[in-house]
Amino acid sequence: MHLRRPATAVAAATICVALGLTACGSDSDDSATGSTPGGKTTLTVSLFGTFGYKEAGLFDKYQADHPEITIKYDSTEQEKNYWTALQTKLASGSGASDVQAIEVGRITDVAQNQGDKWLDLKGTSAGAQVASYPAWKEAAATTKDGAVLGLGTDIGPTGICYRTDLMKAAGLPSDPAELATKLTSWDDYIAMGEQFKSKAPKGAAWTDAAGGLYNVVVSTESKIYYDESGQLIWNTNPAVKHAYDLAAKAGQDGLTAKLGQFTPEWDSGFGKGSFATIACPSWMIGYIKGKAGDAGSGKWNVTTLPGGVGGNWGGAYLSIPKQSKHQKQAADLIKWLTDPEQQATVFNKVGNFPSNKGAFTLVADTKDDYFSGAAIGKVFGDIAASAPTQIHGKDDGTIQNQISTALQSVETNHVAPDKAWATLNDTLKNQLG
Numbered sequence: 001m002h003l004r005r006p007a008t009a010v011a012a013a014t015i016c017v018a019l020g021l022t023a024c025g026s027d028s029d030d031s032a033t034g035s036t037p038g039g040k041t042t043l044t045v046s047l048f049g050t051f052g053y054k055e056a057g058l059f060d061k062y063q064a065d066h067p068e069i070t071i072k073y074d075s076t077e078q079e080k081n082y083w084t085a086l087q088t089k090l091a092s093g094s095g096a097s098d099v100q101a102i103e104v105g106r107i108t109d110v111a112q113n114q115g116d117k118w119l120d121l122k123g124t125s126a127g128a129q130v131a132s133y134p135a136w137k138e139a140a141a142t143t144k145d146g147a148v149l150g151l152g153t154d155i156g157p158t159g160i161c162y163r164t165d166l167m168k169a170a171g172l173p174s175d176p177a178e179l180a181t182k183l184t185s186w187d188d189y190i191a192m193g194e195q196f197k198s199k200a201p202k203g204a205a206w207t208d209a210a211g212g213l214y215n216v217v218v219s220t221e222s223k224i225y226y227d228e229s230g231q232l233i234w235n236t237n238p239a240v241k242h243a244y245d246l247a248a249k250a251g252q253d254g255l256t257a258k259l260g261q262f263t264p265e266w267d268s269g270f271g272k273g274s275f276a277t278i279a280c281p282s283w284m285i286g287y288i289k290g291k292a293g294d295a296g297s298g299k300w301n302v303t304t305l306p307g308g309v310g311g312n313w314g315g316a317y318l319s320i321p322k323q324s325k326h327q328k329q330a331a332d333l334i335k336w337l338t339d340p341e342q343q344a345t346v347f348n349k350v351g352n353f354p355s356n357k358g359a360f361t362l363v364a365d366t367k368d369d370y371f372s373g374a375a376i377g378k379v380f381g382d383i384a385a386s387a388p389t390q391i392h393g394k395d396d397g398t399i400q401n402q403i404s405t406a407l408q409s410v411e412t413n414h415v416a417p418d419k420a421w422a423t424l425n426d427t428l429k430n431q432l433g
Contacts, residue, residue, distance in 0.1 A: 040067075041068060041069055041070070041329050042069075043071050043072070044074075044099070045059075046073075046074055047073070047101040048075060048082040048103070049079065051153060052350035052352050055349055055350055056349040058345065058346070071333075074097075080397070080401060086100060090114070094323060097321070098326050098327075099319070100319050100320070101153070101318060102316060102317040102318075103316055104140070104316060104317070105396040107149075108393055108396065109394035109395070110149055110150070111141055114149075117321060117322055119149070119322055119327055120148060121148045121150070121320070121331065122147065122148045124320075124335075125332050126331040126334045126338070129335055130151070133355055134355070136390075138151075138152065150317030150319040151317060151335075152315060153315070153337075154282070154343070155282075155384060155387075156282060156283060156311075156312050156315050156353065157281065157282050157312060157353050157387055158280060159280050159304050159383055160183075160277050160279065160302065161280035161301070162174075162276055162277040162302070162303070163275075163276050164300065164301050166201060166273060167276060169200075169201045170195070171195075171199055176301050176303035180303050180304050183306040184307050186217060190249065193207065193253075194253070196255075197255060203273070203274065204275065205255060205257035205258075205275045205276070206250070206277060207275050207279075208266060208269060208275040209257065209261050209266070209411070210247040210408065210411045211247070211404035211407045212279045213250055214243050216311055217246055217247065219387075220309045220311045220387075222388040223237060224239065224390065225237070225396055226391050226396075227391065230393065232432065235428075241421075244403065244417075245417065248410045251410045252411070256411050259274065259275070260408055271296065279313070280302055283352045285302075285351025285368065285371065285376060286349065288300060300370065301371055301374055302371055302376065303379075320334065338355075339356070339358075340354070340359035341359075343355070343356045347366065351368075353381075363381070364381055365377055398428075398431060398432070399428060402431070405424075406421065
């Protein structure tokens with residue numbers, strides 16, 4: 001359901017990297033048709049945030065093993081900007097890349113409403129991968145006619161990452177097992193935040209943002225914005241209102257750093273020590289390393305959510321638009337990128353937890369020195385095993401973004417939570433009908 005990395009940023013806006021011989025901005029006819037003068041096929045790949053393929057050297061490896069292929073890759077920082085641009089390209093019938101990423105919050109919309117614009121992967125080399133996923137992962141990308149429109153890149157088992165030095169400075173537990181025993185509920189988490197606030201080092205808040213806290217609380221639920229019949233329930237679901245109220249209280253009480261997630265200020269907060277704890281899907285591991293830098297190594301650790309419940313925040317898919325001129329080659333690339341070995345490589349590099357079941361055992365023993373030697377393979381593997389199977393709907397992403405906006409108005413503009421909730425209801429009523 002949740003937007004996994006609306007901006008797991010790798011650049012300020014959009015980056016374009018030609019991996020091989022082809023430049024990003026060629027005006028030649030060869031570039032337009034996806035071929036180079038040397039007879040290579042240029043595959044275009046458009047992603048958002050950090051999927052880890054470039055960082056783990058997988059694009060380079062694929063090109064080395066397939067000298068007839070050149071990969072031209074770009075990544076957009078903000079997923080919502082990426083999605084808007086993609087919809088324009090799909091509507092016009094041109095401009096989409098050979099491989100496009102789809103956020104988990106959008107995949108139901110794709111499967112329900114865009115089946116005519118995406119290739120059924122079951123009829124390609126990538127189709128062999130479908131049986132390797134948890135049933136719920138591929139079900140979300142499957143149309144009512146049985147077409148599979150995306151292969152999962154990862155899932156988002158979620159814990160809490162924290163700064164051990166800030167916890168120690170406030171006289172709070174820094175050992176993950178001890179910390180877990182103190183956090184038996186979200187009320188405990190808020191209470192510990194109050195303790196931290198009373199003794200916190202200057203400039204450090206308990207957590208980063210009310211929106212992030214909301215996301216992690218609802219990540220433990222099966223039904224969030226839609227029920228089993230596909231009906232909207234977001235404004236009648238007590239789990240949503242509970243998560244909103246909890247996050248709003250944290251914002252009101254000064255427990256958050258008031259940093260909008262995936263903004264430049266939020267990014268710099270990792271290195272500055274602006275917050276002690278943060279909701280931490282597995283993919284956040286790589287994000288923290290990138291933003292906190294070498295100076296943060298050994299200062300971070302990770303523990304389970306309060307009460308040891310499983311949370312699932314995010315995950316994405318790789319898909320092929322029907323307008324692609326290189327569908328076979330694109331399918332071959334997708335199949336390879338989602339093989340167990342490649343998904344394990346990505347996890348070991350940036351923390352994106354595999355969605356291919358064959359990779360689970362490959363990462364089980366992974367430890368991370370940056371995170372104080374944490375056994376991240378086991379930690380996130382155990383969380384994944386207990387995480388709920390979530391019900392998705394076509395407007396998950398829209399609802400998610402608006403709730404985050406409402407909570408930001410509470411913590412930064414001092415809007416009363418009830419008033420912000422009422423405004424949220426009006427806004428979504430206009431947007432969703």
